[in-house]
Amino acid sequence: MRRLFSTVLLRIFFxxxxxxxxxxxxxxHMPGTRNLASAENRKYALQFFQNFNKIPITGVYDDAxxxxxxxxRCGCPDVMPQKNEAAFSKKKNPPTPVQFNLGTKWNKNQVTWRLNSFSRKISNNNVRVETRRAFDLWSKNANLQFTELQSGDADIDIDFGRREHGDGAGNAFDGPGRVLAHAFFPPFGDTHxxxxxxxxxNRTGVDYFTVAAHEFGHALGLGHSEIREALMAPFYTGYNPNFExxxxxxxxxxxxxxxxxxxxRPRPTTPRTTMPPVVVTEPPPPRPPPTNRPTFCDIxxxxxxxxxxxxLxxxxxxxxxxxxxxNRGLVARMSQRTVFQRSPIRPDAATEVMSGSRIVMMKGRLLYHxxxxxxxxxxxxxxxGGATMPEQARAALSFSSNDISVFGASQVWKLNPNTGRVISGSHRYIGNEFPGVPNRIDAAVIRDDTTILFFKGRSRMHVFDRRQNRVVRTVDKGNELMDSTCNV
Known part of the structure; x- marks a missing residue:
């Protein structure tokens, strides 16, 4: 009995x-030991999973x-593999149905598709109608047109299959539940x-249209989104009759x-064409910190x-x-370049891109990944162009993997981290977009799903509630983040 119990535990572990x-x-590419099964790496990976999927970050395999x-869910990874997929070919060394490099797309706007097999659960006509409707969802929102082929080579081949279905044992389906489908990124596009x-x-169950629309997003080049309400989030959320x-x-x-x-196309907006900025009256500074606390508390x-x-x-x-x-406050002090190799000294701004598993830094007009x-x-x-970066970057926030909000002295604008291009028409005043946040902040970070922290000066931290869309507290950053170290 003890041996059977140990075998079951080992199976659950693996x-x-x-x-x-x-x-x-x-x-x-884990930041810890090279032994992927080590306790350190397992904890980090669980924390990453919990962080990505917006559940409490415990680092343990809890109920949530x-x-x-x-x-x-979808069978494609949530986090972009950090390797070059350019060497793959469809006939020699074919890829697995995973996300490829950021920015992978078809080099054309006319994309063809073909149904090679059908499901026994839905009529052939319904599969065809719902497939067209799923592609229409994307063409309605982007410069894309789709054409069905009855024969010949199509860009996106669509098949139904069971268990191991030709993609290799590691990508076999697993029977009812769990993995519903998977797709290949361009230039392959196959969707299974x-x-x-x-x-x-169009009813409760595993709705073909919803799953197909998600998988075609992969076949067009999109990865998984950490935004829970997005179609491209990894988990199936069920049938929605009013889906958009x-x-x-x-x-x-x-x-x-x-x-x-x-x-x-949206017209570029500059401070001359946006609403006048909200004038933020900053609250009085917190009490002067004690003189005997560590110097780094007030840098x-x-x-x-x-x-x-x-x-953080x-x-x-x-x-x-x-x-x-x-939860534990200060964990470590370290040299920047021992953590980020060849990183810019004194970066102007930094943020994380979750599904890309990347940290992005800005220095002047350079973007580092x-x-x-x-x-x-x-x-x-x-x-x-110069007008798109009217001010030097001072902070950056990434609410999704598709754009970064860059903060200057008085303005905030959006930047595509994959292409390095500023998004036209995205310039706004900070006070209008983030009420209560003063100009000329030094740094900013998303603490959790509802809270953003804005830092200014030696000790001031503005706590911004995303649900209330306002600053709810202004506190001493050392006391708030490193209480046992700085509150002496």
């Missing part, structure tokens, strides 16, 4: 590891985590549905293919970012950082 590895949370592990699911049309694409889905597909031809922050496990990383001074855990292990992946110039 099932968790396989899940985290399959969906991109546990890979060869177990519930998501067992939920129906698990025939063991209880497929239905989320703004994050639309931002992603238009970043790849542009807006529909009949939709006018202004250059930039701040939320690590994938939920910790703050850049300060010339080249050092603090790691702050929301780093892997979660701190390896520098790329450096590119920010494009869009």
């Amino acid at each position: 099932t968790k590891l396989l899940y985290l590895r399959r969906y991109g949370y546990l890979d060869d 985590t177990a519930n998501l592990f067992g939920k129906e 549905f698990d025939e063991d699911e209880g497929w239905v049309v 694409l989320n703004s994050d889905d639309i931002a992603g597909i238009q970043a790849l293919y542009g807006a529909p031809r009949n939709q006018p 202004p922050y250059n930039a701040a970012v939320r690590d994938f496990n939920g910790d 990383l703050v850049f300060m001074g010339r080249a050092y950082m603090l790691r702050i855990n929301p 780093f892997s979660r292990s701190g390896r520098r992946i790329s450096r590119k110039w920010i494009s869009g």
Whole structure:
């Protein structure tokens, strides 16, 4: 009996590891030890999964985590693999149905599709009608047109299959529940549905239209979204008779293919054409901090970012950082370049891109991408013309993987982290978009699903509630984030 119990526990252990590895949370680019199964890496991967999916970050396999592990979902990873897929070909060394590099897309706007097989659960006509409707959802919101082929080679081949269906044992379907479908990114596009699911049309069950629309998003080049309301979120949310694409889905597909031809391009807005800024009267400063507390409690922050496990990383001074855990306070002080190799000294701004598993830094008009292990992946110039960066960047926030909000002295604008291009027409005044937040902030970071922290000066931190859309508290940052260290 004891041996059987040990075998069951071992199987559960490896099932968790396989899940985290399959969906991109546990890979060869972990920031910890090279042993992927180590306790350190398992905890980090669980924290990353919890952070991405907006559940409490505990680092343990709790009830909320177990519930998501067992939920129906797409078979593609949530986190972008950090490897070059360009060497793959469809006939030699074919890829698995995973996300490819950021920005992968068809090099055309006319895309063809073909139904190679059908489901026994839905009539052939219903499959065809719902497939067209799913493609129409994307063409309505982007410069895309889709054509069905009855024969010949199509860009997107659509099939229903069971268990191991030609993609290799590692990508086999798993029977009813859990993985519903998966798709390949361009230039492959193949989309496969698990025939063991209880497929239905326009009613409660596994709605074919909803799943197909999600998978076609992958076949067009979109990854998974950390926005729970988005179609491209990894978990199946059920049939919705009034379904429309989320703004994050639309931002992603238009970043790849542009807006529909009949939709006018937004005009660039500058301070002369936006509403006058709200004048923010700053509250009196908090009480002067004690003189005997550590010096780093009162050094202004250059930039701040939320690590994938939920910790805060703050850049300060010339080249050092603090790691702050929301529950335990200060965890470590360290050199910036021991964490982020070849990173810019005193970055102007930094933020995280969740589904890309990347940290993005800005310095002047340069954009740097780093892997979660701190390896520098790329450096590119920010494009869009001088008027699109009217002020030097001072902070950055990433609410989704499709755009970054960049804060200057008085304005905030959006930047596509994948292309490095400023989004036309996105310029606004900070006081109008974030009521109560003063101009000339030093850094900002998203603490959780409802709270943003804005830092200014030696000790001031403005706590912004996203639901109330206002600053709810102004506090001493050292006391709030590192109480036991700074509140002496």
